[in-house]
Every structure is written in structure tokens, then in C-alpha cells.
Amino acid sequence: MGILRKTKSVEIVVKQFDKDSSAISVITLVERLNSDMNKTTVYRILNKLEDDGVVHSFLGKNGHKWYAKCNNCSSTKHHDVHPHFQCITCGKVDCLDINVHIPEIPNRNVEIAQVLLQGQCDACIKN
Amino acid sequence: MGILRKTKSVEIVVKQFDKDSSAISVITLVERLNSDMNKTTVYRILNKLEDDGVVHSFLGKNGHKWYAKCNNCSSTKHHDVHPHFQCITCGKVDCLDINVHIPEIPNRNVEIAQVLLQGQCDACIKN
């Protein structure tokens, strides 16, 4: 069950993903919005927004949760996956607009595939 | 810096990976060995074993740490990666002996790639 009511808190959270195309960690979001709402609210709203397909979540390098806006996410087709890239220098995370093809695995039924790439982003390579 | 001394604790931990070819979560390991050693010791030994290239670590579906024995792991070649498969029914995790090719990403320097697949394993499909 997703969002049912358009509250101020929901609007504020959604706005965060509009103004920034890169992914945002829950930790950052909780910190950034701590004057607007409780951290429990942040967690619950993100949960619901994901149910509704507005955002998608994934785990960053420390196992912490990140969210990004769903653009052309088709969460039903799981054999081509868009990877997430986390810069090990500046920490920024982006959804990459490429497909990583996951081959068929014998004797296993693959339903979800997550690809996390780590390295240096353009800005950090140049510095 | 890895293991310097061959202690009983180190032997016990290493033995866990010998008798079982699938990956083991740290949580399981700490629980299984709690009569043999302290959880801090488990964490520290695993850390060192990874430094030494004896085991490799990755994050499972909840962001919890898992370890598996390194067989033909070449941690220096990062553009072909072996994925980890976690069964969402029984929870078991295996290293898959296939390569997932990560394409070159423009303007980014990919150093690490993690692929986590989730679905049903052979045994759980049949049940």
C-alpha cells in the first residue's frame, strides 16, 4: 500500500528528487529534512513512494539505503538492469543509463538483480 | 595487514569455509562460533582473511556482510565479475561461476563491481 494522502511531508520528500537527478541516501535525506519532519516519517514516506513506483531503492557501498527517482524503470523486466555508480571519492551516487545484461542462470530463477559499481566520477577524476 | 599468527581462532574460522562451499553471513558465523570466540574476534579475523585474499566479502540483500572463500578470484581484474546469488526463500547465498561483463562507462573509472542476484535456488524451486 502506497501513498493515499497528499501531505506536506510527502510533497517535501518528492521535491528532493525533482531538484536533484542523482540518488540520495536516506541518511542524507533524514539529516536534510530534520527541521521539516521526523526521521520515521522520512522512512515511511520513502517506503510508500517505492511501493507506488515513484522512486526505487538500492544499497550503497556500506549497505546503506539509497533512493532515486524512477525514470524509465521497468521493475518487471529483470534480466537487463541499470547499474548504480557510487564515487568512492565524493560519495555521489547515480543511476547509469545503460543496461547490464544478466545471463540466464541454470537451475535458478533470477527475480531481482542489483549492480553496484564503484570508482571515480568524472569530476573526481579531474581533481 | 592480514594474519600474522596461526591461532586456534583463525583455524576455526578458516575451517568454516572449507566444509561449506557456499557463502556465510557474518551474523551466522558469529552465532555459530559464539562458544568458540567473541564476535569481535570473528569480525577481526574475517577482515584480515580478506586482506590476505583468503576470502572475499560482499553485501547480501539486507546490506549485511557475507563472506565466501576465494577460488579463482582475481581481485585485480574488475571488469568481469562473478555475481552472488541469494535465494529469497531459503536465504542461502552462492558465488556463481559465471562472468557478468560490465561495459566501459564513459567519463567514469570503474574500480569495483558488485552483482547481487536474488531469486529462487534449485532446491526451493522444486519445493
Next chain:
DNA sequence: TCTTAAATACAACTAAGTTGCAAATATAGT
């Protein structure tokens, strides 16, 4: 405006993983 089901704040909790320090132990040198 009134009703009520959904949403929120708050505080307490859970659990994975870390840290600091004193005690124990493996190993090299004698």
C-alpha cells in the same frame, strides 16, 4: 462542519558493526 481513517511525532527499541583497553598467547631470540 463533522467524522474517521491515514499520517505524523516522539520515544524507546533492535541489532550489526566498531572501539578501547586489559589480559592472554604465539613466535623469535637467547
Next chain:
DNA sequence: ACTATATTTGCAACTTAGTTGTATTTAAGA
């Protein structure tokens, strides 16, 4: 074998991401 010492371990306390229960507040339909 014995000793010295640096490594390893146990223990307890801590950190922090994420969850839960409950009373209060609020959106939205009647």
C-alpha cells in the same frame, strides 16, 4: 626451554541505521 614482546583475544561499552508502538494530528469525503 625460557624470556621478551608484539600480536591477538575477550569484554564491555558504544555507535548508528533502521523499526515499532502509541498517542496526537490532519487530510479529505460525507
